Amino acid sequence: MSAAELIIDVRESDEFRAERVPGSLHLPLSQLEMIAPGILKPLSHCSLTILCRGGTRARIAFEKLQAMNLIDPASARVFEGGILEWKRQGRPVEGGAGGILPLMRQVQLVAGLLVLTGALLALFVDPRWIYLTLFVGTGLTVAGSTGFCGMALLLQKMPWNHEKRAAAPSCAGKN
Numbered sequence: 001m002s003a004a005e006l007i008i009d010v011r012e013s014d015e016f017r018a019e020r021v022p023g024s025l026h027l028p029l030s031q032l033e034m035i036a037p038g039i040l041k042p043l044s045h046c047s048l049t050i051l052c053r054g055g056t057r058a059r060i061a062f063e064k065l066q067a068m069n070l071i072d073p074a075s076a077r078v079f080e081g082g083i084l085e086w087k088r089q090g091r092p093v094e095g096g097a098g099g100i101l102p103l104m105r106q107v108q109l110v111a112g113l114l115v116l117t118g119a120l121l122a123l124f125v126d127p128r129w130i131y132l133t134l135f136v137g138t139g140l141t142v143a144g145s146t147g148f149c150g151m152a153l154l155l156q157k158m159p160w161n162h163e164k165r166a167a168a169p170s171c172a173g174k175n
Contacts, residue, residue, distance in 0.1 A: 005047040006171040010061040011083075014102040014161075015053065019093045021086060029057045032064055040070045046171035048076040055082045106155050111136050 007024040009016055016026045027036055029052070040048075048071055052058040058078040065071040079086065087093055101109070118132030143149035155161060 005049060006043060007079075008048055008050045008061070009083075010050060010052050010057050014100070017100060018102070019083065019095055021051065021083065022092055022094050024051065027061070029061050032061055033068070036065060036070055037068065040065070043171060044072075046075075049079050050076065051079040051082055051086065053082045054084055055080050058082060100160055103152055103156060103161065106161075107149060107152050110151060110155065111140055 007021050009020055009024045009026050010029040010032065011026075012028050012030060013026070016028070020026070025039070027039065050058040050062050050065075052061070055078060062071070062073075062076065062078050065076070066073055081088070083093065114136045115133045118129050118136070121129035122133070139150060143152070
């Protein structure tokens with residue numbers, strides 16, 4: 001990586017928090033069209049390396065950024081193999097927020113614990129606790145059929161899931 005090279009990580013927030021290339025800029029693919037113009041225009045002098053987990057999302061991001069005229073294909077590239085290949089080559093990575101589980105695993109854990117708790121309470125305390133399991137089951141059915149998950153939205157607002165924003169990005173040198 002040259003002094004004027006900036007790494008753009010297009011993975012989602014929970015992946016980026018878990019591990020990332022030191023000094024990389026986080027532009028999640030799901031929000032790329034919305035946030036990239038304001039961030040990348042001032043960095044037009046930088047050489048860019050676009051990275052994801054394995055390379056697929058980075059290629060998609062490269063094509064989107066090129067179509068939006070935000071990158072010059074001559075000074076931008078996709079890091080083939082993503083962060084998996086980066087680590088395989090022994091390059092540095094840093095961990096994030098103390099082992100926070102990805103959001104969907106948090107949803108699975110909370111839903112499972114609520115169903116288990118409701119079932120045990122219904123069995124040993126009061127049969128009306130079965131409504132807790134019915135409520136969670138209904139929520140999971142709605143989430144699976146519509147893509148809307150209220151529990152994920154609620155968990156996303158929890159303090160441990162808030163990403164700390166870094167200073168404005170820059171690359172060290174100018175081309």
